[in-house]
Amino acid sequence: IAGITQAPTSQILAAGRRMTLRCTQDMRHNAMYWYRQDLGLGLRLIHYSNTAGTTGKGEVPDGYSVSRANTDDFPLTLASAVPSQTSVYFCASSPSGSSDTQYFGPGTRLTVL
């Protein structure tokens, strides 16, 4: 079934540890996005990529990094996790840019203790 997958589904992480959230899409979409969603704040963009080989910073990029080595994969890395990074993380993709419909993965629930 075509779509976006994320891994892991959930994770509990000790503060200071490094963590990579994985995201893979098979729709050959050019653009991909990472969001975090916290109660009462809605979706906030962390990083995005308009095409393979390029990335950009969103609204809340500090503490996170991304890479886009190919069209399908867009991993998000927390270099040294802090409790404020406890959130639900969604990966999304769209055929081109933000004016296109975005398709979301199932999310990763991350708890940093």
Add this chain to the structure above:
Amino acid sequence: GQNIDQPTEMTATEGAIVQINCTYQTSGFNGLFWYQQHAGEAPTFLSYNVLDGLEEKGRFSSFLSRSKGYSYLLLKELQMKDSASYLCAVTDSNYQLIWGAGTKLIIKP
């Protein structure tokens, strides 16, 4: 600054009609989206408006007035499965998508 306002929570009765409003102040406008998000799940696309007027899609309709910075999502013949959060999002002049915090809709029998 850029801002999207939606009511935090609404309650409606099964079989009724509900209107969820969204007002926005953004640097430019290149389209408005509505997404549905059930608890514990990912957002899914509902509708897209770029021109003024009403877009109808089955039980759901979405309206846009660009001059007023206003949109609404109209849900008819409400069903229990419509209990979800509804997210309004606007693409600004830089083609960045700005998200509202969402409206939690509770349907009562």
